[in-house]
Amino acid sequence: MSNKDCVIIENLKYNAKINNQLINNLLITSIFHTNFDNASSNDDLKYSINYAVVSRNFKDYENTNKSINYPSFIQLGYSLINDVLLKEHCDAATIKIENTYPNFQTELVLKNDNHADINDELHFKNLSLDAIIGIFTFERFKRQPIKLDIDIKTKFDRKLDTYNLESIGNEIIKYLQNSNFKTVEALVLNVNKLVFKLLSNTINCDVKVLKTDIIEYADVGVSTFKTNKDIANIGTEIIEFNENDVTIDEFSLPKMGTIDGNFKDGKFHEVYLSFGSNQGNQLNNINEAINQLKNNNEIKVLQTSSLYKSKPMYYLNQPDFINGCLKISTSLSPQELLKYLKFIEYNLLKRVKEFNNGPRSIDLDILLYDEMIINDENLNIPHINMIERTFVLIPLSELLPSTFIHPVTTEPVGDHLIQLLKSESNISIQESNKLISLIPLPNIKDDENFRYLEYDLINNQTPTQLMSILNITPDSFSDGSKENLDIIKVMEKVDEMVQNNVDIIDIGGCSTRPGSEQPSLEIELSRILPIIKEIKDKYGNEVIISIDTYRSEVAEAAIKLGADIINDISGGTFDDKMYEIIAKYNVPYVINHTRGNIKTMNELNDYSKTEDDEVIILNNEMEVDEDNIVINEISKELSKLLSKMYSKGIKRWQIILDPGLGFAKKLKENLSIIRKLPIMKNYQQLNIKSNEFISLKYLPILLGPSRKKFIGTITKRETANERINGTSASITACIGFGSDIVRVHDFKEMKDVCLMGDAIYKKLV
Known part of the structure; x- marks a missing residue:
């Protein structure tokens, strides 16, 4: 166009017959590209285009041609350009025809110009x-x-x-x-x-x-x-x-966007699975499914999540589910893996599918396969429903960094979990999205429904569990006595514990105070095994027994007699066969943080910050103070132990953490642990070299401050049995900062402390 001046007629109403249909109230805008320098300089309309005249020309043309049937708006537009617009003195003309239809409007803009690029x-x-x-x-x-x-x-x-x-x-x-x-x-x-x-x-x-x-x-x-x-x-x-x-x-x-990939290159792919069961012995079903995965030489089971009890979803009239997730690596293609999972479900565990989302002995789903998007007729990856299910995203968050980007939504999986926990949108298809974490206890008989400890670790709404100390030792720092070796006296104490509703009885056959002399394996066994038998004969499964030992032989013998939990003050560092026993019998395992051994631990209490270029702490505090450094260093060392445990086949749902008050800790470190327990409860780290992710989140935590030296130092109470008031204050603080289990000597008094702490901090009244 040679000129930038325009004369405009806008929103002129026009009627025409288009394709045999009368269209009323079309809106026409016409633009004349011209030069009105003379008209503007002389203020004389004869040098421009009279828009009033042109408007009348449009209406005259409408009346003259009202019987014409135009094949399309395009033909109408060009007719108006040629027969109305270009009759005026202009270089070029543009016409816009607007029409409204039921669900949209159209604007047709036609131009007449000698330039080909218009x-x-x-x-x-x-x-x-x-x-x-x-x-x-x-x-x-x-x-x-x-x-x-x-x-x-x-x-x-x-x-x-x-x-x-x-x-x-x-x-x-x-x-x-x-x-x-x-x-x-x-x-x-x-x-x-x-x-x-x-x-x-x-x-x-x-x-x-x-x-x-x-x-x-x-x-x-x-x-x-x-x-x-x-x-x-x-x-x-x-x-x-x-x-x-x-x-x-x-x-x-x-069915679009499928990524085929080369699955026959011998490489192993990172895959996340979910599992669920609400029929039969659910724990046996889940363990059997995992064993079958391990039996396939093209699959490696790397980590398990915690176990969660959840309400059914979609179809509500059925039993509660036990759910969790697995991290595996496999050289199987997605379709081959799906086929093998279905073989486990239907052939080995005899799943009967009566209808979608109904009861099942086992359900195994592929959640993620590397970062692929796969939409086949019978397989969608990422799993379609994963981001609407707390019973998937919470256990998955224990295995996968929250920063992982969902391949379809391109949002971090952690953001999906945050939104899901805030939302009530799924309550209509699920009675509740509340999850209860389970720590399975061993069965005396294989055909029993499984027993478990349970915790609401997401909302911190579980009553604090009381672990009562039963020392079968003459030399324990707090209550060492020859009476501890008298089985009649010991059982009287057990009866008193049961009457006071303690949750767990923790039996120890050797003192583990720093610097103490350790009895032989035979002496430790002779002390604890008769007591286990007496308790089980009298109370059966009514009493949950924990064994305080760092020896694998003692642990195995105790488990065979019916012990429920192994409480290892060394976290497996004193006996390299302990992990094998814990994995073999699938018992809960309290891993206590310490350093060195009984003789050297007091000297190893420097918790200065250490650097590891391969490890990133994902929840590192912005404020780096001494307390934060202490709890992060302890968490890093516990994470290394967890990595070893997982490689030995120990499942995450067996683990209870104990940061080890009094073990390789001085006064300020013990206080730092209690004050900064929330940091440990949210600690996560990623090894950027191996891509191993370790999370302490949603693991139950045990604290045992009872009568310990740091309390005596602060309160000036020299003897252990004088420290009950200081212990009460410490237990209250432990509950306030998030401990799930407390280990105590004075079980009667501490039962009241737990009730008050739970009422104040957890609103459990």
Whole structure:
């Protein structure tokens, strides 16, 4: 165009017959590209275009041609340009014709100019419909309102093009109504391709889509601009949807974007599985499934999560589930792995599937396979429902860093968990999203339903468990006495503990105070085994027995007699066979933090910050003070022990942590542990070299301050049995900072302390 001056007539109402249909109240905007320098200089209209005259010319042309049936708006537009606009003295003319349809508006912009680079335009505005879009369940089971704007640059053939704009808009709407994209990004790309298919001379196209009710306070969406060259490079194939794919009754995803990968290269892939059971002996079912995975030489089981009891989802009239997750590596392809999981479910564990989401002996699902997106007919990875299930995301968060980006949503998995815990959106399909962490106890008989300790570690709503100390020793620092070796006296004490409702009785056959002389293996066995037998003969499973030992031989003999828990002050560092025994018998295992051995631990109490270039602490505190350093160093050392335990086959759900008050700790370290226990309860680390992730989050924690030296130092009480008041204050603080179990000598008094601490800090009244 040679001139930048324009005369404009806007929103002129016009009626015309288009494709045998009378269209009323079209809005026409005409632009005359001209030069009105003379008119503006002389203030004389004869040198410009009289818009009043032109407006009358439009209406005259309308009346004269009202019987003409135009094949399309394009033909109407060019007729108006040639017969009305170009009758005026102008260099070029543009006409815009606007029309409103039930679900959208169109704007056709036609131009007449001698320059080849001047293009026509077609705009679809507020193209509105309801479609299935997204990956959350609430998005898949309910069509959502979406709105599109489509801006098209093209070159219409003035004589041949007779496009029906209403049909084009309706075809786009029909395509989207029959779609079920996971992402708006895929939606706008395929609409773009569809436009190029419907309008063969399209030069470029800009598609914008907004989801208008997904976020309460905003409309959100995306746009994409593509040229004909872009489309040629990307490919013109449009995702087609089978009518059976588009449903609000079943969860279905479009079959697109599958990444095949090379699975026959001998490499192992990182995979996360979920499991659940609510029929039969659930623990046996879960353990058997894990054993079958281990039996396959193309699968390595790397870590287990904690075990969680959860309410059923979707179909509510069935027993509670036991759920968890596994981290494995495998050289099997996704389809081969799925086939093997189904073999375990149906052939080995005899699962009977009566209906979807119903009761099952075992359910094994693939959650993640590397970072792949796989949409096959019988397999979707990432698992479709994973981000709406607390009983998946919480155990998964124990195995996978919260920063891991979900391959489909491109959001951190940790963010999904945070939103899910805040949301009540899934309560209608689940009685409650509350999870209870379980520590399974060994069965005396294989056919018994499994026993367990239970904790609400997410909401900190479990009554603090009282572990009562039963020393079968003459030389313990606090209550050493020859009476401790008298079985009659010991059983009287056991009876008193039972009457006072202690939760766990912790039996010790040798003193583990720093610097003490250790009895032989034979003496330790002779002290504790008769007591275990007496207690089990009298009380059976009514009493939970913990054995305070660091010797694997003692642990095994005690377990065979019915002991429930092994409490190891060395965390397995004093006996390299201990992990093997714990894994073999699947018993709960209290791992106490210490350093060195009984003789040297008091000298190893320097907790200065250490650097490890391979390990990143993911929840490192912004404020680096002495307390934080102490608790982080202890957590790092416990994490190293956990790594070894997992490699030996110990499951996460067997673990109870004890930061080791009094073991290789001085006064300030003991106080730091109590004060900074919340940091330990959220500690997570990632080895960037091995990609091993260790989390202490959602592990129950035991603290044992009872009568210890640091209390005597502060209170000036020299003898251990004078420290009951200091112990009471310490136990209260332990509960306030998050301890789940407290280990005590004075069980009667400390029972009251626990009740008060729980009432104050946990609101358990």
